[in-house]
Amino acid sequence: MKLSFTKMQGAGNDFVVLDETQGLLGLSAAQYRWLADRRFGVGADQILTVRAAPPAQAGQVDFEYIIHNADGGEVEQCGNGARCFARYVFDKGLTHKKQIRVLTRAGIIAPQLQDDGRVTVRMGCPRWQPGQIPFDAQGLRSQAQHQDTLWWLPLEPSELLEPPAAGAQREQGAGVWLSVVSMGNPHAVQRVASVQDAPVAVQGAWIERHPRFAQRVNAGFMQVRSRSEIALRVYERGVGETLACGTGACAAVVSGIRQGLLDTCVDVHMPGGMLTIEWQGGPADEVLMTGPAQTVFEGTIEIADSL
Template identity: 35%
Template sequence: MEFTKMHGLGNDFIVVAGEQALPDNAAELAIRLCHRFFGIGADGLVYILPSEKADFRMRIINSDGSEAEQCGNAIRCVAKYVHDNGLASGTKLTIETLGAGVQPVVLQVEDGQVAQVTVDMGRPILNGLDVPTTIDANPVIGHSVEVDGREFKFTAVSMGNPHCVIYVDDVAGFDLAAWGPKLETHPLFPRKINVEFATVHSRGQVDMRVWERGAGPTLACGTGACATLVSSALNGLTDREATISLAGGDLRIRWDETSDRVYMTGPAAVVYAGTVDA
């Protein structure tokens, strides 16, 4: 199987193009190939497939074999891959995802290569039962969740996949590994959840760290950055456009007041290409 190793701000993927459908053994392949010591190593396995609705279709299998509905960093990698490999021309294209449907993408091209990608991430889902959580409220802001005797307040947002955003005083020093997995699997979240811990520094800048459902700690999460901006605006902590700083770098997120749509801008990069037994 030919593959390209790519990343968006350190959130890394094994990208495969040329298949007509998701292989039956995709989950097994993801577990094996994404292993950091016995495989290629990645947060997920991404397939670029034909679409009847868009220019391309993206399917993402997490490193634990589960399927993600959406991934903001992966969609930027897919956009760069199809352009830079001559599968798409121009600076606009559409990519279909499981959780967000058809997503328009705009490419910033420098010297024939994609440098930045802006993705229409769609409208945030704020109704608690639709995120999903077990909370019948719209929106879910400042709701309490208790784990191991510690109470957290969270805001729930879906960007095609579920997120809970929690504000802490110092996210850089926060013990992500201790609390992330316990919140991911809490009964309040029937399909598990991505957990973002955030520290707001100004109305235009937020530091965020993420525990991703099905992957654990990653250096960046595009949908998580979008959810963090939406949550921060809802809580009156930031404007509707801000820089979300992740461990792997910055994303620019804008929640348009007129259309209610969220736009994400950031880079994607190729690490190397190769072949692997599949």
């Protein structure tokens, strides 16, 4: 099967974008994995699929947004991808509106193209109750931090379903204090003194697949530089460390605000670039994310039906 695609990136988080507005392609998990493979396919952190609004939501949303991670699994949300999605449908003439409503597995988001080329996305309201992540907090130590709750997550081998692929080893009794946030997908955020020195590859792999997180989790490592600026690295669920994570930036800022560390508008510096995150702090307040979205190249690729 010959497949047309667009390669895009937002703050270094890169995507293959597919158009299914005229009909479903019917790709398998193995085919998504192959497309994302940087040696045999196109290469991407996620595969983004554009679909027409479902008939049941006609008039309520403009499009449907489907996301597959590099491991082939479908996920609920991707913030950097949402900005690229909005840029794609506008540039391709699928809509002439600069603000659209998009249905995701996590709910409805509202991206808006800005005059400076950036895209702002209303990412919905954060949630932090353990059951909403989902996160099994039963029996864990906890401590209050301003309006937030930090949880002590053991990182002992006996606590894990399987060892990380990287073969990481940790001492018995090791653990970390985490803040848990859902931005439509699960996040665990910890404060570190320096993101440069943070053990993202090793510790992120252990946290991502910890059995306390029923759907696995995105592990964030946050360094607070000031009340309006943080540095962040994220080990993404089903992907590994990426150059940027939009929902991870949102989750980190929400966590920092709830802990009394940050103001309501924060610049988030990640290896791939900067995002600006705004949140007024209330449970009914939506998180706003603003950042770049760029087309890298377009092409066609032959993909085997037998994958």
